[in-house]
Amino acid sequence: MNISIVGAGYVGLVTGVSLAEIGHNVVCIDTNKEKIEMLKIFKSPIYEPELEELISKNVKEGRLSFTHSYEEGFNNSNVIFIAVGTPSKENGKADLSAIENVASHISNFIKSNVIVVIKSTVPVGTNEYIKELLDKTNNSRFTIDIVSNPEFLREGSAINDIFNGDRIIIGAENNKASRVVEELYKPFNIPIFTTSIRSAEMIKYASNAFLATKISFINEISNLCEKLGANIDDVAIGMGKDKRIGNSFLNAGIGYGGSCFPKDTSALVQIAGNVDHNFMLLKSVIEVNKKQQMSLIEKAKKRFTSLKDLKIALLGLSFKPNTDDIRDAASIVISEELLNLGATVTAYDPVATKQAKKILNKNIYFTDSIEDAIKKANCVFILTEWEEIKKFDLSKLTELMIEPIVFDGRNCFTINQVSAHIIEYHSMGKESVINLN
Numbered sequence: 055m056n057i058s059i060v061g062a063g064y065v066g067l068v069t070g071v072s073l074a075e076i077g078h079n080v081v082c083i084d085t086n087k088e089k090i091e092m093l094k095i096f097k098s099p100i101y102e103p104e105l106e107e108l109i110s111k112n113v114k115e116g117r118l119s120f121t122h123s124y125e126e127g128f129n130n131s132n133v134i135f136i137a138v139g140t141p142s143k144e145n146g147k148a149d150l151s152a153i154e155n156v157a158s159h160i161s162n163f164i165k166s167n168v169i170v171v172i173k174s175t176v177p178v179g180t181n182e183y184i185k186e187l188l189d190k191t192n193n194s195r196f197t198i199d200i201v202s203n204p205e206f207l208r209e210g211s212a213i214n215d216i217f218n219g220d221r222i223i224i225g226a227e228n229n230k231a232s233r234v235v236e237e238l239y240k241p242f243n244i245p246i247f248t249t250s251i252r253s254a255e256m257i258k259y260a261s262n263a264f265l266a267t268k269i270s271f272i273n274e275i276s277n278l279c280e281k282l283g284a285n286i287d288d289v290a291i292g293m294g295k296d297k298r299i300g301n302s303f304l305n306a307g308i309g310y311g312g313s314c315f316p317k318d319t320s321a322l323v324q325i326a327g328n329v330d331h332n333f334m335l336l337k338s339v340i341e342v343n344k345k346q347q348m349s350l351i352e353k354a355k356k357r358f359t360s361l362k363d364l365k366i367a368l369l370g371l372s373f374k375p376n377t378d379d380i381r382d383a384a385s386i387v388i389s390e391e392l393l394n395l396g397a398t399v400t401a402y403d404p405v406a407t408k409q410a411k412k413i414l415n416k417n418i419y420f421t422d423s424i425e426d427a428i429k430k431a432n433c434v435f436i437l438t439e440w441e442e443i444k445k446f447d448l449s450k451l452t453e454l455m456i457e458p459i460v461f462d463g464r465n466c467f468t469i470n471q472v473s474a475h476i477i478e479y480h481s482m483g484k485e486s487v488i489n490l491n
């Protein structure tokens with residue numbers, strides 16, 4: 055099939071590359087010329103395992119190309135995926151301006167009947183609204199059908215998730231359009247669930263809100279474990295053995311970040327509010343998460359009384375490992391608050407430093423190694439569970455820091471591992487280890 059993907063970001067690029075890999079002809083369109091120029095020389099603008107290899111393989115085999123021109127991009131296509139951003143506005147509502155912009159160009163350039171597939175996460179009712187917009191502005195002799203097809207990939211494992219997803223959701227207004235999209239996805243061999251457009255849109259928000267709820271729930275249990283002398287690792291394992299609960303998404307820590315959960319939970323509260331529903335549970339999930347992001351600072355304040363003039367090293371800046379994405383990462387609010395409290399902040403991340411420098415405070419000292427970040431530091435905050443951080447030789451803390459004091463926001467080490475070292479170790483939902491002599 056001839057497919058256009060509009061928006062070559064985390065979702066659009068990974069989707070485009072994967073659809074090319076299963077044999078479709080794909081052209082990715084993005085208005086960001088810099089991104090397109092990079093892609094044309096096989097460079098991925100984002101860090102995502104396996105992505106760069108698949109880009110060059112599929113371009114070389116003639117199934118994948120990139121352009122910033124709608125005219126060139128829509129020239130040959132039967133199916134147009136929209137995967138542009140839908141960021142939060144100030145009031146929490148989803149900003150649909152990028153989708154509206156794409157929709158306004160479609161009928162000018164198509165050369166046949168097309169199906170427009172909205173992959174971006176959009177509030178319930180948006181597909182219908184975009185369909186109206188497309189019909190109103192359609193000055194061609196071709197028909198434009200619309201299909202909702204929300205995406206469930208995770209950053210850091212995006213390629214693997216696309217090829218091994220749990221389900222593909224297709225919401226369509228007519229069977230003909232739905233069947234074309236089902237056919238297109240068949241080679242992935244993943245269960246397909248077809249439903250109404252509105253249900254498909256809701257499935258996406260409900261899934262993200264549920265996962266965010268699971269995280270805030272386990273974080274509250276973790277806070278209780280600290281006060282009651284239980285161990286959150288064991289509690290999560292014990293809970294997860296119940297198949298009704300399941301053992302995933304029970305990692306306690308400094309809360310969820312990233313470009314999706316914070317944005318989509320806020321949007322769902324707004325969507326509920328629009329129909330006069332007060333989504334109390336989800337509001338609490340968001341509140342718990344905000345508080346949880348500050349929990350390492352609260353622990354450090356208790357330990358040192360004042361953080362003024364302390365040198366604090368942040369290890370890990372991306373919102374999760376295996377990505378360079380900094381959007382809504384806990385590192386943003388934590389570093390800002392530490393600077394407000396008068397601390398000196400050094401920071402290290404294996405891949406996200408370039409992105410972090412664009413967003414984080416200019417007064418942070420970014421380093422090229424864990425060793426440089428922790429040298430003469432008063433304490434370390436672990437914010438992301440990168441493998442490099444989990445494998446770091448803890449005896450180097452004793453060697454390089456003023457005092458080897460660690461606040462681990464991602465439970466990278468077990469109590470047994472740290473007990474063998476001269477260290478003071480505070481983690482999430484577990485007893486602290488104070489072993490300085």
Ligand SMILES: NC(=O)c1ccc[n+]([C@@H]2O[C@H](COP(=O)([O-])OP(=O)(O)OC[C@H]3O[C@@H](n4cnc5c(N)ncnc54)[C@H](O)[C@@H]3O)[C@@H](O)[C@H]2O)c1
Pocket residue numbers: 060061062063064065066083084085086089137138139140152153155156173174175176205206207208209313314
């Ligand atoms: N990032 C994820 O893990 C993920 C997963 C599932 C769903 N989603 C949803 O998918 C959508 C895209 O998210 P993302 O993280 O890929 O965003 P992104 O910011 O990484 O990518 C969006 C891309 O669209 C381009 N763009 C913006 N306006 C354009 C226009 N008018 N024409 C052409 N290109 C345009 C931008 O230059 C950018 O490259 C969002 O709705 C998001 O909620 C994201």
Ligand SMILES: O=c1ccn([C@@H]2O[C@H](COP(=O)(O)OP(=O)(O)O[C@H]3O[C@H](CO)[C@@H](O)[C@H](O)[C@H]3O)[C@@H](O)[C@H]2O)c(=O)[nH]1
Pocket residue numbers: 175205206207208209210262265269302303304305306307308309310311312313314315318373374
């Ligand atoms: O047990 C857990 C699992 C995750 N997290 C945090 O939650 C955030 C999100 O993690 P994850 O879900 O793995 O990454 P995303 O790439 O944001 O993916 C989520 O958001 C995407 C965008 O909507 C969806 O497509 C995915 O299905 C959904 O998992 C990160 O900050 C994690 O550190 C925890 O704190 N504890």
